[in-house]
Amino acid sequence: MFIRQTRTGNKATGESYVTYRLVRTERIGGKVRQITLLNLGRHFPIKQEDWPILCSRIEQLLNHTQALIMPLECSESIERAAQRYHGQRVARAPVIASATEGAAGSTSEPRPPADFQEVDVDSLQMTQPRSVGVEHVGLHAASELGLIETLNELGVSGVVQASILGNLIGRMGQPGSELATWNWLQQHSALGELMDVDFLSMSHMSLYRASDVLMKHREVIETRLFSTARTLFDLQETVTLYDLSNTYFEGEAELNRKAKRGRSKEKRSDCPRVTLGLVLDGSGFVRRSQTFAGNVSEPGTLASMLAGLGTPAGALVVMDAGIATDANVAWLVEHGYRYLVVRRGGMRQFDATRSVSIETAGEEWRHLQKELSLDGQELCLYCHSPTxxxxxxxxxxxxxxxxxxxxxxxxxxxxxxxxxxxxxxxxxxxxxxxxxxxxxxxxxxxxxxxxxxxxxxxxxxxxxVPVPGTMATHPGVYCLRTNELAWDEEKLWRTYTMLTDLESVFRSLKSELGLRPIYHHKEVRSDGHLFITVLAYQCVQFLRVKLKAAGITDSWASLRDILSVQRRVTATFNQRDGRSLHVRKATVAEPDLLAIYRALGISATPGGIRKLIS
Structure with missing residues (x-):
């Protein structure tokens, strides 16, 4: 085994460069041939004088018996490189069918014939454990939502696509900054194996550049993903939810014109902030997202977010009191929208004798009373909650x-x-x-x-002396206002409670998908960080809707805990004939994980089984 330099060129640009390969010699048909084991790329980092010891160490890792007979000492950098190339050699070995695929219910392919090998059981070594569960379902969601197909149609190169998916699935599996995601991809995740991409050869800047590409095509990607979700789940565009949330910067973010200080519910008024606005369908999928300055006035964002969405005439917009100003309500009416909002101010009233009672999903009661305005154009729904x-x-x-x-x-x-x-x-x-x-x-x-x-x-x-029409005289009462006059009390109230689902979306973005904080100083990079989080949410929402149909209603945090248990591991044995047997496969899916895979209709052995005898 040795390393060979080969001069080659790019036919499109005419550029000439040197590439490196790990090769071995074999006698085939009476002639000695050089067989390429691994393409090491053009930016091979090891000095030429260290190539012999690197090759020797890789051979030892591939043949464990050699290491036991004559251990080889080498520097930390050489050991890391040897472990990396040994892992790639095993990971790129031929895939063999899984004997357990039928049990997972994901394929009807016949089981492969048994392959018996005589090995030394005591020589077993388990190496290179990497997480694979979140990566497996994340790639499935990105594919089903059409993200990968969209990137191909936009002409995004394979390397940039890999970085985009790395950013996205990293946000789902290990929320954090792009730098933290880069470390996760290199040291903890098997995503590179599933995609046949070497994340170890990528710099962290590739993830930042991928963010820039996403922002360039933001509108197209957002529109395409929502359109696909609408087709997959037969969504009816009758309800639109709108709300805002904010996140803060670590640092002053002086290069970002949107980074402004304002009141912070997280007690981080010491940091500049940026605001994220989301327009969602009633099913919970994001139709549009946009970033605003951290000190933006909430009511002033509505028109810019809803304009140009192509929402069907008469769609119902649901939003909270912070945005439901008289001016915004008038704008909605002018542009043909219906509205259902919390009334800002006004006197409370409630007449129990004229109310209807309904039971919530949490087995609590709500008492609802309708009142039509004097001009007959608006309906007030007074809601009383004992809790x-x-x-x-x-x-x-x-x-x-x-x-x-x-x-x-x-x-x-x-x-x-x-x-x-x-x-x-x-x-x-x-x-x-x-x-x-x-x-x-x-x-x-x-x-x-x-x-x-x-x-x-x-x-x-x-x-x-309690003031009439206030909390003192009517505790537990709030008022909804709407120009939808045909619906009954229960339908109006249950439709408005969809807004609580939007609030859970923001909680998921902030606590489960790493929206906070932002470490970038440039505006395009901070916007990219937020957009990656929104895309991660779209994938999570796809998975949760599919799983909910199968009776699995866990939060993403709980699902991620279940998925995180599965690992891909390489098992190495010494054989009687002196060679080494390397088998790389995923650990067996436990019952909860197997239920998730079956509900999604995907394999329970992500990455398949790879076998190498050396």
Whole structure:
């Protein structure tokens, strides 16, 4: 075994370059032939003086008996390279049919004939364990959604396609930055084997460049994937969900014009942010995504996101109160949309005698009352939730308790000789207390009793008088508004609850698919990071919809735990004739994993079985 240099050229460009190959000599038909074992590429990193020891170490790994008889010491870099090329040699050995394929229910091919080998059991070595479960279902989802076909039609090269899929499936399997994904692909994942791609030969910059290509074709890819999902699952485009979420940057991101500071629910107001808007179908698949500045006004994003989507006339748009301004509702009506939104402000009301009751999936009750507007153009649906009532009553009681405690503290201070008793000063103090009461103060009438001059306060009194139409008088009540007048109370309410599914989408993006944080400083790279996460979500949603039809309703985090157990491993034995037997295959799928594979209709032995005798 030795390394050969070959000068070759690119016929298209006329470029001439040297490529390296790992070869061995064999006598065939009375002549000595050189057989190529591995193509090492043009950027072979090992110095020429180290080639003999590298080849010797690869031969030892391929024939374990040699290593036992005469161990070879080499540098760490040579050992890493030898392990890598040994792994590629085994991984690219001929594929043999699996004897367990029939049990997986994925193929009806006959089992192969038995292959008996006489080996030394004590010589068994298990090497190169790599995860394969998430990679297997991720590639299946990307293929079924038409992503791979779309990339081919767009003329994306094989190397860039591999990097795109590496980014995408890495986000599904090990959420993190592109650099973390690169490390995962090189050291922990068998994705390269399934795709016949050597991720070890790629630099981390290839993943960044793949992100740039995705952004170049963003609109086409997004449209094609949703269209395919709509065809696969026969989706009816009757409901459109819209919402926003944000993520923060690690660093100042000075090169990104969208990186702006704003209020952060994650208590990361110290970091600049960027906002992600999603338009989803009622089935949960993303129709469109767009990134906005971190300090964007939520209501101002609706028109730019919905315009040009080609949504059928009369489609229903569902969104929360943060976006449902009067101006946005008017825009929806003007452009032929129906709407179902939470009403912003207004008085609460509820008449139990005119309501209907329905049971939720969580075995809780909701009480619903419809009211038609005076002009007959809009319907208000007042919804009462006993669970929400208990929560709001507790919140109001806590807020009122703090307000009354503050009033009592002011009253007690009047008894101290050196305390402040001036009317104007205590009025300022009362104003600050009301500001911190979060709405509780509106339910109190407070009186500062003064002496005859009116300058010194002698007593403080208060009385609780709940304001009609608020949380104090109607706890647990909220109002939906819509111009869909034909639907009944239950259909309206159940349609609006789809928005909670959108909120679960954002939770999945942020906690399960690595949306947060962003480490990029350039705008196109941060946008690419978000778009990769959206594509990963599309694949996850495809898998979950398919699995739900088979009765598997786990979250992606739970599914990923089940999938992560399966590994591809190389088993090496010494044979009686002095040669070594290498068998690389996936571990047997456990019952939960096997159920997933059967529901998706894919093989339970990803990568097949490869056998090499050396």
């Amino acid at each position: 929400r009532q208990l929560k709001e009553e507790a919140m109001l009681a806590q807020s009122c308790g703090r307000f009354e405690a503050g009033l009592q503290q002011m009253r007690d201070g009047l008894q101290k000789p050196k305390s402040e008793k001036g009317h104007d000063k205590l009025l300022e103090r009362l104003g600050r207390l009301k500001q911190k009461s979060r709405g509780a103060s509106q339910h109190y009438q407070v009186n500062l009793v003064t002496e005859n001059s009116g300058q010194t306060v002698t007593a403080i009194t208060w009385q609780k």
